[in-house]
Amino acid sequence: MAATQHLRWDPAQYQRHGRDRSRPLTELVARVPELPDRPAIADLGCGPGGPTLSLFGRWPDARITGLDNSPEMLAEARAKAGDRSARSVRFVEADLASWRPAEPWDLLIANAALQWVPDHHLRFPDWVAGLAPGGVLAFQVPGNHAAPSHRLMREVAERPRWRARLAGVLRTDPPVLTPEGYLAELSPLCADVDVWETTYLHRLAGDDAVLDWVSGTGLRPVLTALEDDPEARTAFVAEYAAELRTAYPADAHGTVFPFRRVFAVARRAA
Template identity: 90%
Template sequence: MASAQHLRWDPAQYQRHGRHRSRPLTELVARVPELPSRPRIADLGCGPGGPTVSLLERWPDARITGFDNSPEMLAAAEATAGRSVRFVEADLASWRPAEPWELLIANAALQWVPDHHLRFPEWVAGLAPGGVLAFQVPGNFAAPSHRLMREVAERPRWRARLAGVLRAADPVLTPEGYLAALAPLCPEVDVWETTYLHRLAGEDPVLDWVSGTGLRPALTALEDDPAARDAFVAEYAAELRAAYPADAHGTVFPFRRIFAVARRAR
């Protein structure tokens, strides 16, 4: 989606938990202050396009451009393009605003961009006066879902094949870190965090969730060896079942997210 250039994304898998995934974007958009009429909006790491188009619910007269570097995601997004929404290939690790924007928004994308906070000065400089930078990122990389993924990848059978493939344990800043990064750039900064308790149904639902997101690097690295890929997934799935046991009502998947909304001086 964002800057993980060699990942093979599966839009259908990503959207399997769309109802849960859409809630953080809805809550992020609700905290964005009023924008001028016909705002120019850039959706950074737009993914399959549906979330981008949903921005028209808040800003129906907006001119929106979604940026992503995944051919699979962009192909899915093109099906949602319209007169006021377009999609462009771009890598957020090097993307620079070429025009002033009223809103730069990133929904669960910046965690794929190493040291993304170092991009903030240039992105804020690309905002129109009073423009807004708004984003949310997962804050659950120490949770069992991600910790166990890394631990299984470190086992002797997988260590050589998956060395350096998965993200580190801290690809995002703390809320305090984002506040410190944004405060010198914007006079208005709002940072908060929320832990959602998603109740998931079905067999191995946490595995199903991460198969559309955090597990993509391992799945991509092993795609040429289906037997090895299936063996790795089976090991990881067994660990997830122990960490997230199901009950009669499903499986509870706690998911922490970090939000930030920063407004440039008018």
């Protein structure tokens, strides 16, 4: 999606848990203050396009641009838009690590994308400067770097068989700030800043349900690094899946997957 390294994304896999993945965006959008008529909106790290198109639900007259650096995701997004392009939506290739607004935006929104941009908080001054007066920067990011789903992935990658091959593939430092960190970064730049966190308890169905979830997101760096060696890729996934089954045991109702997310809505002075 928005990563500076090129990851091989699978839009179909990403969308397998679309209902649960869409809920944080719905709640983020609900906290965005009123925008001007026909607002200019940029969706940073737009992914497969469905979340971008959902923004028309609140802003039906908006002019929306989806930005992403994944050719796979952009192709899916453009296919989804189809004849909806008449509704003023376009999808553009861009790397958020270097992207700067070239026009004033009423809303810059990022849904589960900024965690792929190292030091993304350093981009905030440029992005806020690119907002129209009263414009809004709104985003949500996963805050589960320390959760078993991610910790176990790193532990398996550190085993002797994988250590050299996967060195540097997975980040060891947290890819997002704490809520307090985002508040501290945004407060000098914006008139109003609202930061909060939520832990969702997703009830997932099917075998190896947590593996299925992370295969569309957090596991992509490993899957990309091993894509030229299917045997090794299968072996890594099998080792990791065994650890996940212990960490997230299934019961008669499925598998509970706690997922913490951090939200921020910051408005530039009018």
